[in-house]
Amino acid sequence: MSTHNPSSSNAYDVLADVVRARRTSMVVDPDREVDDATVDALCELAMWAPNHKRTWPWRFTHLRGEARRRFGEAAAADLAAAGTADDAKIAKTRTKYLRTPSVLVVGCAAHEHPTFHEENRDAVSAGVQNLLLGATARGLASFWSTAPMMSGAHSLEVCGFAPDDRIIAVIYLGYATAETSRDAERPPAAVRHLTT
Numbered sequence: 758m759s760t761h762n763p764s765s766s767n768a769y770d771v772l773a774d775v776v777r778a779r780r781t782s783m784v785v786d787p788d789r790e791v792d793d794a795t796v797d798a799l800c801e802l803a804m805w806a807p808n809h810k811r812t813w814p815w816r817f818t819h820l821r822g823e824a825r826r827r828f829g830e831a832a833a834a835d836l837a838a839a840g841t842a843d844d845a846k847i848a849k850t851r852t853k854y855l856r857t858p859s860v861l862v863v864g865c866a867a868h869e870h871p872t873f874h875e876e877n878r879d880a881v882s883a884g885v886q887n888l889l890l891g892a893t894a895r896g897l898a899s900f901w902s903t904a905p906m907m908s909g910a911h912s913l914e915v916c917g918f919a920p921d922d923r924i925i926a927v928i929y930l931g932y933a934t935a936e937t938s939r940d941a942e943r944p945p946a947a948v949r950h951l952t953t
C-alpha cells in the first residue's frame with residue numbers, strides 16, 4: 758500500500774488558509790469563461806472525498822452559455838409542476854443561472870439500501886467542499902445553492918441525470934473580481950474532549 762503525506766511542513770497552514778478564504782460569493786468577471794478543463798479538474802478533486810462502499814455517487818453537469826438558461830427553464834417548470842404559487846420566484850428561476858459564466862450541477866446517485874442512500878449524499882457533500890476549496894485555490898468565486906427542486910424531473914433531465922438521482926448542489930462559478938470578506942464569521946468550535 759502506498760502512503761502519501763504532504764511533505765511540506767506548512768501543508769496545514771496552506772490548507773487552513775484556503776479553507777478560511779473560501780466564501781460564498783458570485784462577485785465574478787461576467788466575461789471570463791471558466792474552461793471545461795478547469796471544471797474537470799475540480800470535479801476530479803471532488804471524487805477524492807471519503808466514500809463508504811465506494812459507490813462513486815457523484816454526478817456532474819457543467820452548464821455554460823444557453824445551457825444555463827435551459828436549466829433555469831427546467832427548474833422553473835419543476836417549481837410550477839410542484840404547484841408553486843409564487844410567480845415571482847418562478848420568473849426569477851428562469852434567468853438566475855445566468856449570473857455567473859459557469860454553473861456546475863452536482864448530483865447524487867440513489868442507493869437501494871437506506872443507510873447507503875444517505876451516505877451517498879454525505880460523500881457528495883464532502884466532495885463538493887473539496888471542489889469549492891479547489892475553486893478558491895484557483896481564484897474562482899463559488900456559491901453553493903440548493904436547487905429549486907432537488908428531485909425535479911425537468912432539472913434532472915437537462916443535466917442528463919437518472920430519474921432517481923438527487924441534485925445536491927447548484928454551484929455558481931466564475932473568476933473572482935474582489936477578495937471575499939475574510940472576517941471572523943464563525944463562532945468558536947465547542948469541542949468536548951472526553952476521556953472516561
Ligand SMILES: Cc1cc2nc3c(=O)[nH]c(=O)nc-3n(C[C@H](O)[C@H](O)[C@H](O)COP(=O)(O)O)c2cc1C
Binds near residue numbers: 779780782902903904
Ligand atoms: C447545503 C447548502 C446549501 C446552500 N444553499 C444556499 C442557497 O440556496 N442560497 C444561498 O444564498 N446560499 C446557500 N448556501 C450557502 C450558505 O448560505 C453559506 O455557506 C453561508 O451563508 C456561510 O457563508 P460562507 O459560505 O461564505 O462561509 C448553501 C450552503 C450549503 C452548505
